[in-house]
Amino acid sequence: MKLFVFAALLAVPLVPATAIAQTKTAPATDLTRNRVQTANGPLEGATAASGIHEFKGVPFAAPPIGGLRWREPQPVKNWTTVRSAKQFGPRAMQLPLFGDMNFRSDGVSEDCLYLNVWTPAKTGREKLPVLVYFYGGGFVAGDGSEPRYDGESMARRGIVAVTVNYRLGVFGFLAHPELTKESPHHASGNYGFLDQSAALRWVQQNIAAFGGDPKQVTIAGESAGSMSVSAQMASPLSKALFARAIGESGSMLNTSFGPVPLAEAEQTGVAFATSLGAGSLAALRALPAQQLLEATGKPGTARFAPTLDGYFFTKMPTATFVASEQARVPLLVGWNSQEMGYQALLGQDQPTVANYTKTLQKLYGDQAAAAQKAYPATTDAEVEQAATDLAGDRFIAYSTWKWAEMQQQTGGQPVYRYLxxxxxxxxxxxxxxxxxxxxxxxxxxxxxxxxxxxxxxxxxxxxxxxxxxxxxxxxxxxxxxxxxxxxxxxxxxxxxxxxxxxxxxxxxxxxxxxxxxxxxxxxxxxxxxxxxxxxxxxxxxxxxxx
Structure with missing residues (x-):
């Protein structure tokens, strides 16, 4: 793309996140013909054999390409003719990392800000409860088209189900001093979280047309999706946009996954840009998306973590919960009995008391005895379970426990915990x-x-x-x-x-x-x-x- 085109795109005015939802509300709709009038324009979906109405590949923000790369999501350009919503939109830029991910999406693209709706409603006046689900994948992979997240089964239970795409990796979480400078909020990073927030505002504005009740929205997710739920609960931009929350294995509280201080994240971004020979933000934006993506897969490349940006996160999530400033909503939360195998702790060593003791001493030093007391194993037969428990807690269970604990203490609403x-x-x-x-x-x-x-x-x-x-x-x-x-x-x-x-x-x-x-x-x-x-x-x- 020629430089003058990039210059023109860079001149696009930045709209605050709160402005992405327009004031106009979509009217009630007769869903029997799979036609829905959204605030941006009319859609035509399809009907599954079960009778559930499906609307796929619905844009909730403008394509984050060109000058909109690494900007908070912008409003969708309205359309007047009926837009087909029968096929999943493209998934976010990502490398093929996880063997359990199967996609039905239309390829990989920066142009990825689409959501999907499954509804059992016949009209737009039914006010059914709504589920908005965020996919997992370590903030580097995943998609709303994955069959395991399909919303038809939940819709058959009287729920309007929504899956949401959000930007990943370098496209979703890069921070950079020039990005911070150009932002009216003096923030950078967290674009993936801002995408989710924009989708929640879209739901508030449009879900009634699909038969949903914007006052009964539950957000849910697993792994990075669960972390996302806790992030949306902590953010002042989103905490009023839903009524309930479900978290499956993961949170942003007391986790090694971030958020990291903005200055630290900016330096990570500068180092990445330098490695690509991009001495400025304009040069970085001019690079092809595929080149950026492939660079993130090179050994030694830093991870692009969520950022304490002062805008999406005004303070560390744990501090937000301590101060009782999070979304005060009922929370259903839990984790699995084998989040990690003992090999994550012991490596190639056999699960013996001697090897377990050696590992605890390496990890905890003078606290090794306390670790042994918390995760006891006095025989070789007990080591495998103890090491499995410790590995899973270190990976993701402890941070999820912390979320449940803090919401129970300061959230003012019921918490239900599972294993x-x-x-x-x-x-x-x-x-x-x-x-x-x-x-x-x-x-x-x-x-x-x-x-x-x-x-x-x-x-x-x-x-x-x-x-x-x-x-x-x-x-x-x-x-x-x-x-x-x-x-x-x-x-x-x-x-x-x-x-x-x-x-x-x-x-x-x-x-x-x-x-x-x-x-x-x-x-x-x-x-x-x-x-x-x-x-x-x-x-x-x-x-x-x-």
Whole structure:
């Protein structure tokens, strides 16, 4: 693209995030013809065999390309003729990192700010509860078209379901001094979070036309998506845009994933630009998107983390929760029984007491005895579970616990906590030589690589298909009647919570609030149990404060 075109794009005025939702409200719509009038223009979707109406590839912000690369999302240009909404839009720029990700999207592109809606409504006057789901993938991968997030099953339960795309990696989280300078908010980074916030404003403005109730919006997500939910709860830009929240394995509270101070993030951005020979922001914006993407995959390239930018995050998320300044909404939150394997802690070493003790001493020094007390293992047979617990807590469970703990203390609303413990079943025979990756951290394995031992617990991301009623979309595993039972139980809890803010309902084991000291263990036999893990997380708290 010629330089004068870039100069013209750079001259596009920046609109504050609060302005992306226009004042005009979309009128009620007759959905029987799959026609919806949004605030930006008319859409035509399709009807699934189940009768659910589907609207895919709906733009909620202008394409963040050219001069809009690394700017907060801008308003969509209105259209007057009917726009087809029958195909998923492109997914955000990303490398093929995770073996469990399957996409139905229209390729990869910077032009990625699209969302998808599934609704059972017949008119725009039904005021149904709404689920907005953010995908996981470590803020470097993922897409709203992934079958495991499909909204049809939730829609069949009387919920308007929405999946949202947001920018990833260098496109979603680059900070740079020149970006900070040009921003009216003196902020840079967090564009992926700002995309999510813009989508929530779109939902507030438009979801009634799809039969949804903007006053009954639940935001949810897993892994990076769960971190995103906690981020939106902490941000003053978003905390009034939803009524309930669900977090599955991940939060922005007390995590090593950020946010990092703006000055630090800016220097990371400068170093990245320098490595590409881009001495200015204009030169960086002029580089092809594919070149930027490929550069992020080179060894030694820094991770682009969420940033304490003073705009999306006005303070560290934990501090926001301590001050009771977060979204004061009911929270359903939990994690899985095997978020990480013991190998993440012990490496190639065998799970023996000697190796475990050596690892604890390396990690915790003079606190190794305290670690051993919190994660006890006195025999070789106990080491595997203790190391698995510690690895999972260090990875993601502790930060999720911290979120639940703080919302319980300062959120003024009920918190419901779960431990998901159902291991996946065996793979189907045709998939026996394939390896299923994890949404938060396992790269797809070659077919001839050594196979990892079968999981004894529920691995990271394993609950997604169960919770959203999408077991049938995953052909890797040989699902059993027990799996379908667990899925029905978990999805029913989720649906009840989305509708009322309380997961309990007829035919379900009672799920007490976390304030009772109990946690719901979800498996073939689902039941509330006393929380015996608190000493582990208090140990983590102590280490955090050292």
């Amino acid at each position: 998901y413990a159902r291991p996946r079943p065996a793979m189907t025979p045709e998939m026996g030589n394939a390896t299923a990756g994890l949404a938060g951290g396992v790269v797809k394995q070659a077919a001839d690589a050594p196979k990892a031992p079968p999981a004894k617990g529920a691995v990271h991301s394993a609950e997604i298909e169960y919770a959203l009623g999408n077991l049938s979309t995953n052909k890797v595993y040989a699902w059993t009647p027990d799996d379908r039972q667990v899925s029905n139980t978990l999805q029913t809890y989720f649906a009840n919570f989305i509708k009322t803010g309380n997961p309990n309902g007829a035919g379900l084991p009672t799920w007490p609030q976390a304030s009772s000291g109990q946690v719901l263990r979800i498996d073939v036999k689902t039941q509330a149990e006393p929380d015996k893990t608190r000493p582990r997380y208090l140990f983590m708290e102590q280490q955090r404060s050292r």
